[in-house]
Amino acid sequence: MNSEALLEVKNLKTWFFTRRGIVKAVNGVDFALRRGECLCLVGESGCGKSVTALSLLRLFDSPPGKIVEGEIIYQGIDLARCPIGHLRQIRGKDIAMVFQNAQSALNPIFTIGDQIIEQINTHLDLNREQALEKARMLLDKMRIPEVDRALTQYPHQMSGGMKQRAMIAMSLSCDPCILIADEPTTAVDVTIRAQIMNILQELKRNRDMSIIFITHDLSLVREIGDRAAVIYGGRIVEIAPVERILNKPAHPYTRGLISCLPDVSSESKRLPSIEGNTPNPMDMPSGCPFHPRCNRVMDVCRSVLPELMNILDVHAVACHLHPNLGK
Numbered sequence: 001m002n003s004e005a006l007l008e009v010k011n012l013k014t015w016f017f018t019r020r021g022i023v024k025a026v027n028g029v030d031f032a033l034r035r036g037e038c039l040c041l042v043g044e045s046g047c048g049k050s051v052t053a054l055s056l057l058r059l060f061d062s063p064p065g066k067i068v069e070g071e072i073i074y075q076g077i078d079l080a081r082c083p084i085g086h087l088r089q090i091r092g093k094d095i096a097m098v099f100q101n102a103q104s105a106l107n108p109i110f111t112i113g114d115q116i117i118e119q120i121n122t123h124l125d126l127n128r129e130q131a132l133e134k135a136r137m138l139l140d141k142m143r144i145p146e147v148d149r150a151l152t153q154y155p156h157q158m159s160g161g162m163k164q165r166a167m168i169a170m171s172l173s174c175d176p177c178i179l180i181a182d183e184p185t186t187a188v189d190v191t192i193r194a195q196i197m198n199i200l201q202e203l204k205r206n207r208d209m210s211i212i213f214i215t216h217d218l219s220l221v222r223e224i225g226d227r228a229a230v231i232y233g234g235r236i237v238e239i240a241p242v243e244r245i246l247n248k249p250a251h252p253y254t255r256g257l258i259s260c261l262p263d264v265s266s267e268s269k270r271l272p273s274i275e276g277n278t279p280n281p282m283d284m285p286s287g288c289p290f291h292p293r294c295n296r297v298m299d300v301c302r303s304v305l306p307e308l309m310n311i312l313d314v315h316a317v318a319c320h321l322h323p324n325l326g327k
């Protein structure tokens with residue numbers, strides 16, 4: 001992994017202006033993605049991790065969504081503000097996205113082959129034969145059996161695992177340098193999950209690709225991540241190398257997530273969870289958004305929002321207990 005930042009996100013705020021009020025889904029996110037690293041964005045549903053990922057390519061509906069503040073710097077260009085035509089050239093070619101649900105990401109009226117070829121022809125100067133050969137090679141790499149048959153199939157003719165791998169093949173068709181994978185294993189069984197994780201690990205190893213991996217599952221973070229950023233209430237509350245996050249978590253929310261990891265030695269069938277609910281992004285608690293659920297809450301937490309601060313060069317946390325935690 002190289003320490004050079006490929007993508008820098010600064011104070012990103014993505015809000016949704018609805019009739020019922022303003023949903024502050026992403027509310028001040030900062031991070032840098034390094035060349036060749038896998039950065040995991042971790043948190044419960046509704047904490048802002050998927051909207052952060054969609055914001056990087058402005059893939060949310062606008063209106064009602066809008067990036068109201070912040071920058072997304074890629075190769076000197078601010079993706080939060082650049083003209084949409086320019087962003088379309090970057091989408092798929094430089095930065096590609098794999099979604100949670102392949103069924104809704106693939107077009108039902110075109111074959112898999114046509115969809116991959118169209119993606120290639122949009123960005124690369126290849127003729128149809130060359131694009132077809134590339135599509136064949138990509139599906140083969142994704143360990144899809146009977147590649148020539150798969151190229152002629154429509155999405156509904158494939159199993160869920162095949163569709164997911166076909167979508168990954170399509171996202172890799174223009175050799176992007178950044179891959180954003182939003183919960184790519186949520187809708188597949190354990191066998192396909194293991195295959196997808198292997199594919200992503202190979203991409204990182206062999207292509208030096210940078211990956212933003214979004215998940216609520218810390219066991220996947222342990223498998224693939226170099227660093228992890230924990231998101232809560234639309235902000236990063238802790239960021240550090242994965243080993244450090246898992247062994248010396250400094251934020252009470254991160255500690256809660258780790259305590260929810262299933263214990264294989266336990267006979268209990270119930271999965272533990274953090275008490276309370278994620279905050280309503282339309283009506284965020286004052287001060288630290290985690291304070292209504294925090295077992296270490298202090299008076300200051302109810303009124304003052306903690307800033308993300310370094311407790312080590314490689315480890316930052318947003319919590320008023322700092323600097324006494326994490327040591």
Ligand code: SF4
Pocket residue numbers: 251252253288289290291292294295296297298301306318319320321
């Ligand atoms: Fe808990 Fe306070 Fe830290 Fe928030 S700032 S996580 S409420 S101790």
